[in-house]
Amino acid sequence: MSIPIPPAGPSTTPGASVALDDKDLEGGLSLWQGAFRRLRRSPTAWCGAVIVALFVVVAAAAPLLTSYQPGSTQWAGDVTTTEIPGPSADHWLGLDRYGSDLWTQLVYGARQSLLYGVISTVLGLAVGATLGALAGGFGAVGGRFGTVVDATIMRLVDIMLAVPSLLLAVSIAAMLGQSGTAVVIAIGAAQVPVFARLLRGSMLAQGKADYVLAANALGLRRSRIVMSHMLPNSMGPTIVQATLNLATAIIEVAALSYLGLGAPDPAIAEWGRMLVAAQDRFDDAARLAILPGVAIAITALGFTLFGEALRESLDPRTRR
Amino acid sequence: MLRFVVRRLLLLVPVLIGLSVLLFAWVRALPGDPARSLLGERATDAGVERINEVYGFDRPLVEQYVSYVGALLRGDFGTSIQTGRPVTESFIDYFPATIELAVTALLFAVVIGVPLGYLAARHQGRWLDTTVVTGSLLGVVTPVFFLAILLKLVFANWLGWLPTGLRQDPRIDATHVTNFYVLDGFLTQEWDAAFNAMAHLVLPAIALGTIPLAIIVRITRAAVADVLNEDYVRTAHAKGLAAATISRRHVLRNALLPVVTTIGLQAGLLLSGAVLTETVFSFNGIGSYLFTAITRRDYPVLQGFILFIALLYCLINLLVDVVYGLIDPRVRAA
Numbered sequence: 076m077s078i079p080i081p082p083a084g085p086s087t088t089p090g091a092s093v094a095l096d097d098k099d100l101e102g103g104l105s106l107w108q109g110a111f112r113r114l115r116r117s118p119t120a121w122c123g124a125v126i127v128a129l130f131v132v133v134a135a136a137a138p139l140l141t142s143y144q145p146g147s148t149q150w151a152g153d154v155t156t157t158e159i160p161g162p163s164a165d166h167w168l169g170l171d172r173y174g175s176d177l178w179t180q181l182v183y184g185a186r187q188s189l190l191y192g193v194i195s196t197v198l199g200l201a202v203g204a205t206l207g208a209l210a211g212g213f214g215a216v217g218g219r220f221g222t223v224v225d226a227t228i229m230r231l232v233d234i235m236l237a238v239p240s241l242l243l244a245v246s247i248a249a250m251l252g253q254s255g256t257a258v259v260i261a262i263g264a265a266q267v268p269v270f271a272r273l274l275r276g277s278m279l280a281q282g283k284a285d286y287v288l289a290a291n292a293l294g295l296r297r298s299r300i301v302m303s304h305m306l307p308n309s310m311g312p313t314i315v316q317a318t319l320n321l322a323t324a325i326i327e328v329a330a331l332s333y334l335g336l337g338a339p340d341p342a343i344a345e346w347g348r349m350l351v352a353a354q355d356r357f358d359d360a361a362r363l364a365i366l367p368g369v370a371i372a373i374t375a376l377g378f379t380l381f382g383e384a385l386r387e388s389l390d391p392r393t394r395r
Numbered sequence: 396m397l398r399f400v401v402r403r404l405l406l407l408v409p410v411l412i413g414l415s416v417l418l419f420a421w422v423r424a425l426p427g428d429p430a431r432s433l434l435g436e437r438a439t440d441a442g443v444e445r446i447n448e449v450y451g452f453d454r455p456l457v458e459q460y461v462s463y464v465g466a467l468l469r470g471d472f473g474t475s476i477q478t479g480r481p482v483t484e485s486f487i488d489y490f491p492a493t494i495e496l497a498v499t500a501l502l503f504a505v506v507i508g509v510p511l512g513y514l515a516a517r518h519q520g521r522w523l524d525t526t527v528v529t530g531s532l533l534g535v536v537t538p539v540f541f542l543a544i545l546l547k548l549v550f551a552n553w554l555g556w557l558p559t560g561l562r563q564d565p566r567i568d569a570t571h572v573t574n575f576y577v578l579d580g581f582l583t584q585e586w587d588a589a590f591n592a593m594a595h596l597v598l599p600a601i602a603l604g605t606i607p608l609a610i611i612v613r614i615t616r617a618a619v620a621d622v623l624n625e626d627y628v629r630t631a632h633a634k635g636l637a638a639a640t641i642s643r644r645h646v647l648r649n650a651l652l653p654v655v656t657t658i659g660l661q662a663g664l665l666l667s668g669a670v671l672t673e674t675v676f677s678f679n680g681i682g683s684y685l686f687t688a689i690t691r692r693d694y695p696v697l698q699g700f701i702l703f704i705a706l707l708y709c710l711i712n713l714l715v716d717v718v719y720g721l722i723d724p725r726v727r728a729a
Contacts, residue, residue, distance in 0.1 A: 234413040237705040239663035242670070246701050249689055250421055326538045330671060333540050335690050350541060354675075357552050364548065368541030375536035 106311065106389070113388035120384030126377025134185040143176045145183035146342030150174040159360040171349065171363055172356050173341075181370055183344035188374060191259055192325040198263030199324075200317045203270025204310075206232065210271065211278025211309065212301040215287075229275065235268040244327055248336040255338040262327050266320055273316055277309040284308075311389045318382035322375035329371050346371050399720055403713050414705055419463050422694050423452075434476070449474070472699030477691050482699035485684060491574035492562055493680035496673070497665045499596050500604035505658060508608045512615025512654075513647070519620060527612060534609030539668045543602035543675035550598060560677040563592045595678075603672045607661040614657045618650035625649070652723055659715025663708050 114120045133140065151174030153160050161169040168177040206228050214225035235243065244265040251257035281287060282305060290300045329347030331337050337345055346367040353363035434442050447453045451462060466473075472482040515527040551559040563569060563576050569588035572579050577596070580589020622628060623646060631641045673682030681700070688696035 230409055230413065233410050234417065237410050237414055237709055238701055239667040239704065239708060241667035242701060242704055245667075245670070245685075245689065246421070246697060249692070249694075249697055250424070322536060326536075329538060330540060333671065334674070334686060350544065354544065357548050361548055364541075364544050368538065368544065371541060372533075372537045375538075376532070379532065379536050 106308070110311075110385070110388040114384060117384045117388060119380050120388070123377050123379070123381030123384060126373060127381055130185055130374050130377060131189065133182055134189040137182045137186050140182050141176065141179040143179040145179055145344040146175060146340075147179075148174045150176070157359060159356065159363070161360070161362075168362065168366065169360070172352055172360070175344075177363065177366065180344040180349060181346075181366060184346040184349065184367065184370065185374070187343060187345045188325045188328060188371070191255065191262070191328040192321055195259045195262035195328070196266060196317055196320050196324045198259065199266025199320065200270055200313070202263070203267040204274050204313055206267065207271040207274030207313070208278065208301075208306055211275035211282075212305070214275065215279055215282030215301065215305065216297050225275075228271070232268045232271045235264075236272070240265040240269075241327060241330060244331060245334065245336065248331055253336065253339045255343075258328060258331050258337055261331065261336075262324050265327070266324070269316065269320070270313055274309060274313045277312050278305050281305045281309050312386075315382055315386040315389060318378055318385055322378035322382070325378070326371060326375055329367075396717075396720060400713070400717055403716055407709050407713070410709065411706070414702060415464060415467065416460070418698050418702055419460050422698055423456075446476070467702070472703060473695035475688075475693055475696050477688075477693045477696075482696055482703075485696075486681060486699075486703060488574065489679060489681045489684045492576075492678060493666075493669050493673070493682060495575050495577060496596060496599055496603060496678060496680060497662075497669060499600035500665060501607065501658070501661065503600055503604040504607035504611050504661070508611030509615050509654065512612040513619050513650075515612065515616045516619035516623065524616075527616070531609040531612040534605045534612075537605070538671075539602060539606060540671040540675055542605055543599070543672050546598045546602050547675060557598050558595050560595075560675075562595050562679055563588065564595075567591050599672050599676045599678050602675070603665060603668050606668065607658075607664060610661065611654065611657055615650065615654050618653045619646060622646050622650045648722075652719065655718055655722065656715060659711060659718075662711040662715075666704055666708065 137145075150160075150166075150170050154170060154172060154174045159170055159172055160166065163169065166176050166178065168181070171177050171180060210225045210228040210232075213221035215221075238246070244261040247264050248257050248261035251260060278301075287300060287305060290304055328337070329345070329350070332345050332347030333351055335351075337348055349367040350364055353360070353367070356363060434446060451459050470483055472486070474481050475485070511527055515524045518524050547559055550557050558564065567588050569576070569579065569585055569592075570583045572582055576592035577589050580586065580592055628641060628645055631645050669680060670682040670685050672678070673680045674686045677683065685697070685700050687693075688700065
């Protein structure tokens with residue numbers, strides 16, 4: 076049996092749109108097309124995108140931006156207990172306390188932050204969204220089995236939410252030992268409950284939408300309604316959260332190394348560890364602490380700006 | 396109201412049971428023999444035997460879990476492998492410091508954040524609003540530990556206005572009754588000790604309070620802006636109510652709901668932020684205590700600490716829900 080079904084789209088809230096002119100009628104545009112169009116007009120989105128792009132380029136092209144190797148301590152002889160050589164022609168930002176080139180460390184640090192931040196967020200998103208989709212999907216379908224699956228998953232999520240996320244990451248990292256993998260798993264796992272909760276919530280909300288009712292009435296299989304109608308329409312807030320979480324993840328990667336839980340290899344440049352190392356050399360070389368901190372903050376700012384702009388462009392209330 | 400509180404308390408039970416199972420499994424999931432991995436490189440046969448005796452790692456798992464929960468219920472959160480000191484005892488020693496810090500930080504965030512967010516919403520699109528919004532964005536993206544380092548660098552190391560760390564100048568001969576140093580100063584009327592403790596609180600509290608401040612500003616601004624557009628506010632104006640009355644009775648009261656929730660949610664942020672802030676300022680609270688436990692891989696301490704924080708966090712969230720119910724009668728009914 077085949078019945079043509081109308082394209083799945085978001086339900087419009089009755090009475091939400093007032094006084095439309097031609098420009099407002101985004102007829103035929105999908106949710107994401109409309110969002111993209113609004114995103115292109117948003118200065119906030121552009122600011123965020125430029126910062127993120129710059130960060131990605133620096134991370135990818137690190138070997139081209141510096142002629143030195145990260146973690147190389149070949150100028151250690153120039154560093155004394157009272158003086159760390161400052162900026163010069165050879166070393167644009169000077170040396171750090173171990174005699175490495177600061178610019179090189181910063182540039183390679185971007186690589187580390189990007190790698191750990193992105194992988195951990197993708198990991199958290201994958202696991203969290205799967206759990207959320209299962210809970211939301213089964214919860215929306217209902218029935219005894221559906222309710223049990225939903226409740227079981229959400230109780231698990233509640234347990235994870237009972238521990239503040241940084242402390243959750245700290246305890247997982249402490250358990251897995253000092254390694255890059257441990258950091259990624261710890262920060263990823265700490266993000267799981269947020270994604271799970273968010274996606275479940277928006278899926279349950281979609282479950283009451285008219286188009287789901289219509290698809291039901293047409294006799295579509297429940298699994299198909301959940302997978303190809305409810306899920307795509309529920310992903311918006313989760314994607315926004317993932318963008319914002321990239322900022323948090325990058326800060327948390329630095330926080331874990333600050334607490335001594337990062338990857339132990341000194342040859343790998345990492346912004347958080349650079350901050351720790353700089354702490355007792357405040358008086359003679361404050362730049363050692365300031366520059367990595369500013370690098371973390373700017374990167375987080377880029378992802379935050381872009382995430383906020385994305386949120387606004389997906390929000391039906393701003394669709395004017 | 397009572398039924399509401401009781402139901403929320405009952406919902407906590409499965410969460411806490413689940414958490415205790417996970418924490419119980421945690422130490423036992425460490426690779427290899429748990430006693431050996433607890434002792435690390437210093438493991439000797441005698442040490443392993445002693446640990447097995449104390450923690451009962453050689454007994455059946457169910458028996459171990461039952462005695463673990465039994466101990467928890469008696470208030471025994473474990474014993475430090477490094478110092479042999481009960482975790483609960485250390486908490487009682489260090490906790491007042493963290494409460495003192497967290498409360499000061501939260502006060503700083505609320506007292507500045509709520510009025511600032513209100514003003515920004517009132518002047519939407521003007522320079523004050525733009526400045527506040529930009530400032531709060533910078534506040535959110537600056538890592539706590541970096542801000543702490545920066546504040547210490549500028550105000551303690553360079554300008555020398557405030558102390559670089561610790562809770563009180565060790566040269567001050569202060570009597571400690573409650574371990575809340577500021578309160579102790581007032582109780583014993585040792586004013587210099589009280590003021591000294593306060594001076595030591597300023598920088599850590601600002602560092603810890605900045606992210607909550609930024610979030611509170613943004614939420615307050617959004618909430619007030621929403622309420623200002625409501626019909627009932629227009630009606631209130633139309634029927635000739637004084638502007639001050641409308642602000643207080645209509646706008647603030649309704650805008651307060653999301654703000655209260657946000658303030659409650661910041662509790663978790665304060666607790667985890669305290670670990671980083673206290674580390675930077677060598678502020679002797681549970682944050683530095685946890686940091687020491689991490690560096691020494693003192694798993695029983697970590698285990699006890701996480702459970703303790705989770706318990707606290709759940710109770711704070713419960714408190715937020717109750718306050719929420721007090722402000723908004725609809726929540727109680729739900």
